[in-house]
Amino acid sequence: MSNQTPAEAALAELLVEVLNLEDIEPEEIKPEELLFGEGLGLDSIDALEIALAIAQEHGVEIKAEDEGTKEAFATLRSLNAFVEQHK
Numbered sequence: 136m137s138n139q140t141p142a143e144a145a146l147a148e149l150l151v152e153v154l155n156l157e158d159i160e161p162e163e164i165k166p167e168e169l170l171f172g173e174g175l176g177l178d179s180i181d182a183l184e185i186a187l188a189i190a191q192e193h194g195v196e197i198k199a200e201d202e203g204t205k206e207a208f209a210t211l212r213s214l215n216a217f218v219e220q221h222k
Contacts, residue, residue, distance in 0.1 A: 139166050143215045150211075153188040154181055166212040174210075182208055189214075195221045 147161035207217035
């Protein structure tokens with residue numbers, strides 16, 4: 136059972152769809168699980184795809200050089216908080 140908020144669940148669905156994560160269901164992504172490295176195992180190309188999808192879906196632009204971008208991409212929860220803050 137997941138403890139995702141509705142907004143986190145929608146973002147998890149976007150991640151699974153955009154990244155073609157065939158072996159992962161959106162509800163399996165824990166809100167505090169790391170998205171990169173030891174966690175979900177995403178890489179920098181995935182980050183670019185996620186940023187583009189968020190820009191298209193939510194109108195929120197995420198730039199690599201911006202302070203706080205690395206922290207925003209840490210977990211599903213932090214990414215959702217970033218998107219909600221910048222809508």
